Amino acid sequence: MTSTPPPHPAIAIAAPEPAGPTDLPEALGRWFEETARPLPWRSPDRTPWGVLVSEVMSQQTPVARVAPIWLDWMDRWPTPTDFAQAPTAEVLRAWGSLGYPRRALRLQECARAIVELHDGEVPASTAELLALPGIGTYTAAAVQAFAFGHRSVVVDTNIRRVLARVVGGEALPPTSLTAAEMSRAAAFVPAGDAPAALWAASSMELGAVVCTARAPRCDDCPVASLCAWRAAGYPADAHAARRRTQAWAGTDRQVRGKVMGALRAAHSPVPAAVIDAVWPDATQLERCLTGLVADGLIARTGQHYHLPVDLA
Numbered sequence: 001m002t003s004t005p006p007p008h009p010a011i012a013i014a015a016p017e018p019a020g021p022t023d024l025p026e027a028l029g030r031w032f033e034e035t036a037r038p039l040p041w042r043s044p045d046r047t048p049w050g051v052l053v054s055e056v057m058s059q060q061t062p063v064a065r066v067a068p069i070w071l072d073w074m075d076r077w078p079t080p081t082d083f084a085q086a087p088t089a090e091v092l093r094a095w096g097s098l099g100y101p102r103r104a105l106r107l108q109e110c111a112r113a114i115v116e117l118h119d120g121e122v123p124a125s126t127a128e129l130l131a132l133p134g135i136g137t138y139t140a141a142a143v144q145a146f147a148f149g150h151r152s153v154v155v156d157t158n159i160r161r162v163l164a165r166v167v168g169g170e171a172l173p174p175t176s177l178t179a180a181e182m183s184r185a186a187a188f189v190p191a192g193d194a195p196a197a198l199w200a201a202s203s204m205e206l207g208a209v210v211c212t213a214r215a216p217r218c219d220d221c222p223v224a225s226l227c228a229w230r231a232a233g234y235p236a237d238a239h240a241a242r243r244r245t246q247a248w249a250g251t252d253r254q255v256r257g258k259v260m261g262a263l264r265a266a267h268s269p270v271p272a273a274v275i276d277a278v279w280p281d282a283t284q285l286e287r288c289l290t291g292l293v294a295d296g297l298i299a300r301t302g303q304h305y306h307l308p309v310d311l312a
C-alpha cells in the first residue's frame with residue numbers, strides 16, 4: 001500500500017502545457033477524437049443492445065477476437081427480442097472461442113429480461129440496468145456512457161491502470177479494485193454527459209493501446225507530460241508480491257474449453273468415449289464435465305454429450 005501521496009503532476013513535471021488533473025480529460029479527449037480505433041460498436045448507427053453485447057463479450061477477451069464474433073452476432077440477433085428466442089446450442093456455437101461461455105447464457109437471460117420488463121429496449125437507468133441478469137456495476141456504467149452518452153463512473157482494468165500511473169505514480173493498481181480507486185475515478189469524471197462519456201472512452205482507449213500493462217508506449221503517449229509514474233522514474237510494482245499469474249496450460253479452464261470446442265464442432269451428440277479422449281487426466285476431466293453440466297453449458301444423454309437443447 002502506498003502511504004505517501006504522489007507528487008502532483010503540476011509540481012513534479014515541467015510540462016509544456018498547464019498540467020493538473022483537469023488537463024487529463026481534455027488532453028485525452030482530443031487524442032481520442034483523432035486516433036480512436038474504428039471498432040464496430042462505436043459506429044454512429046450503434047444500438048444500446050450492440051453496446052451491451054460488446055461490453056459483455058469484451059470482458060477478459062481481447063477486442064481483436066471480439067470484433068468478428070460481435071459482427072456475426074449482431075447480424076443474426078440485432079435486437080434483444082431476436083436473441084431471446086435463439087436456440088441455446090446455437091448461441092453457444094456463435095460464442096465460439098470467446099471463452100467463459102457462461103457469459104453467453106447470462107446474456108441470453110439478460111435479453112429475455114429486457115424483452116419481458118422493458119419491451120425489448122435496453123433501459124438507460126442505473127437501477128434498471130443493474131437489475132438485469134449478468135449486468136454488474138462496470139457494464140451498467142459502460143452502457144450508460146457508450147450507448148446513451150450519459151455521465152457515469154466507468155472503471156475497468158485499463159482505466160484503473162491509467163489512473164494508477166498518471167495520478168498515483170504507481171506501476172499498476174492493486175490486485176482488486178479498492179474504495180480509494182473508486183473515489184479517485186469518480187473525482188476524475190468531468191461534469192456533463194458528453195465530456196464524461198468522452199473521458200470514459202478515451203481513458204479506456206489509452207490503457208488498451210498505449211498505456212498497456214506490460215509495454216507502455218510512453219513516447220507516443222498524449223499525456224506523458226502529466227504522468228506521475230513516468231516523472232518518478234517508473235518505480236517498481238508495489239503490489240507485485242500479491243499478483244499471481246495463473247498459467248493457462250493444465251487449468252480447468254483449458255479442459256472446459258477443449259470439451260466445449262469438441263461439442264461446438266459436432267453436429268450430433270458426441271460419444272462419451274470421444275470426450276474422454278480430449279484430456280489425459282480422467283479425474284480433472286470428470287470434474288470439468290460435472291461443472292459444465294451444472295452450469296448448463298453441456299448436457300449428457302445416455303452415453304453421449306451434447307450442447308444443451310433450448311429450454312425456451
Ligand code: SF4
Pocket residue numbers: 162165166210211212216217218219221222223224225227228229230
Ligand atoms: S507516460 Fe507511459 S506510463 Fe504514463 S500514462 Fe503515458 S504510456 Fe502510461
